[in-house]
Amino acid sequence: MAQETKARIRKAAIEVIAEEGFFNTRMQDIADRAQLAVGTIYNYFSSKDEVLSYIFKYEIQRRMKSISELKEQKLSTRRFLKKFLDRHFLTLRENPNLGRVLVREKEFSRAKDNNEIKENMNSLIKMLEDIFVEGINKAEIKDINAHLMAVYFFGSMQGIIEFALTEPEIEMLVDGPDFIIKRIEHIFK
């Protein structure tokens, strides 16, 4: 029950923040969209920043769970990355607002104590790094700098999304996975 309300707030926040931007969004706006009173939000979140943090945390943990699940499928590194990207981009096509928030508001914490978002992103990057390390160990990919590769891979995802959201069409989100894989083609043996 309680989780339903928290999810409702999260979804409402994604919508409003996607439309207005985090700084232009008032807690009242989120409450209105969620058809709740402002006070109610504070029963689930301690601050406005935490609402945004939670959006990132929630989505990043889904990605990490996705990675964990894929790991059990014993796929080749290439197929692994392809499947991960497919899932990620599918989610964003289904919910472009989420993409807008994840890409545009990631910088909000600059000059704030709150680096929970960055920590979450780094956890995700760490998991990607592990994939590359494993690929190297399995001799599927060349002996590259796995950390740098993970950062680059993550950055590309962001770039494609940013680009796709700028474009009038959202086509880019369909071709995104292949586009990214092509850019790292040279690392595969």
Place this chain on the structure above:
Amino acid sequence: MAQETKARIRKAAIEVIAEEGFFNTRMQDIADRAQLAVGTIYNYFSSKDEVLSYIFKYEIQRRMKSISELKEQKLSTRRFLKKFLDRHFLTLRENPNLGRVLVREKEFSRAKDNNEIKENMNSLIKMLEDIFVEGINKAEIKDINAHLMAVYFFGSMQGIIEFALTEPEIEMLVDGPDFIIKRIEHIFK
């Protein structure tokens, strides 16, 4: 004299906004950085929004002037685009803060009446479009949709910068021009 002060404000604003983000920046911060009183800023700008608008306007007009100058050199379309990108990326390497502002804060006007920034960007895109049209007329490039190409070209510039600013190194800004030209290689006859 007056223009010196306005330029000082513009430069101070770029620095502070790059560091803190537009919404986290107070007028007092800009004034402090420019070693001026807040009131002085309002002798040159009517609002905080206008300060940011002016940064975009100023830089975009420089780019447009750059395009006009290059036009007089009667270069091939490929060399024209390469030179334009070289200038642009050189400026950003010399002043990364400017890049950060131009890329990260371009969305600030969402949900605001103020779309001066977007208008300025569209003017620049229009100029790029003219270049592609001319290239088609001179039979240097294939018969593509010039407008779409211009949008894509502009989007790529943004993407590279975003990516470069995310990376710890700024190397990307060196290779950026070639990177972009390579992505549109297929349009040249």
Place this chain on the structure above:
Amino acid sequence: MAQETKARIRKAAIEVIAEEGFFNTRMQDIADRAQLAVGTIYNYFSSKDEVLSYIFKYEIQRRMKSISELKEQKLSTRRFLKKFLDRHFLTLRENPNLGRVLVREKEFSRAKDNNEIKENMNSLIKMLEDIFVEGINKAEIKDINAHLMAVYFFGSMQGIIEFALTEPEIEMLVDGPDFIIKRIEHIFK
């Protein structure tokens, strides 16, 4: 509940504005007098101007309601006007601060878009005009220009109050109704 707070703000504002004048009054002053926080005022009024507008609107609508009630009593025009004035001047004797505000601050909207105050005053004048028209139709008063008469009548009310507030004594507010009736004596048949 909510209306209680709004009324408290209205009353506090009348007191402070009567003492200091609208332009010398700070929102903080009104809040202090009402024993509320400044922010609370903005839960009921969108701006400082609107607080003043509301004072006028509120009082003018009371006068209009007073006229409507008197109309049902089927009085002669002379007695009607006398009773209306009696009520009005009694209110001001009971709350001289209100008189001060209504008379002194009516001009605040000059050079402002906000002419709500003037619109409200004109509504009241229109009701007075109707009274005169009715008097003419009932052959109780001469065939005068009803609109001009209403304006004059209203102006006299204002004049008496202004005068009374200048005088050390407030006696004028007692004799006011008769004073005004005497000045329009010639219109009665």
Place this chain on the structure above:
Amino acid sequence: MAQETKARIRKAAIEVIAEEGFFNTRMQDIADRAQLAVGTIYNYFSSKDEVLSYIFKYEIQRRMKSISELKEQKLSTRRFLKKFLDRHFLTLRENPNLGRVLVREKEFSRAKDNNEIKENMNSLIKMLEDIFVEGINKAEIKDINAHLMAVYFFGSMQGIIEFALTEPEIEMLVDGPDFIIKRIEHIFK
């Protein structure tokens, strides 16, 4: 020469203040109207308040001078008052803006240390009082309270002007002198 500039500022201030009200008038507005720089005003006046004070002082002293001149003509009290009023109302008909300022802005000093305006007004009232005292001594008027009479006389002048400025026509300023004299008719023996 210097006095010409000071007069220019005074006249410009009367115009702007009549149109916008004292509180809505900025020093820059006065400077613009006078076709001078703001700084110049401060060579002649020490503050914004002082500009308004000066307008009152200047006009009140003219009235006092007018009274002094009339005194030398050895007129009857009635004719004296009539002539004084004629002059005053003629001036206002010629310069209605002046009337607007004198009537509407007389209250600005409330809650301010600055009561120079009130002092000047009281000086004028004192002179009027002397006229009534003299009239009593010359047995031309009844043994009334001269001070109260002067206050009433002065208040009537203000009232008429306020009324005349509210009315669409300015006719009232023509009949004003007679109107006032009639109201104090009973004091003459």
Place this chain on the structure above:
DNA sequence: TATGAATGAGTCTTCATTCAT
């Protein structure tokens, strides 16, 4: 004397957050 750019104290207004119901 005239100028007008620079100053910063003073206010309005916003909005995240609290808390009594």
Place this chain on the structure above:
DNA sequence: CATGAATGAAGACTCATTCAT
């Protein structure tokens, strides 16, 4: 848990006043 009125700190903006030229 839900509510939404009350709170007040924070920040944009104004404008009288100063002063170097």
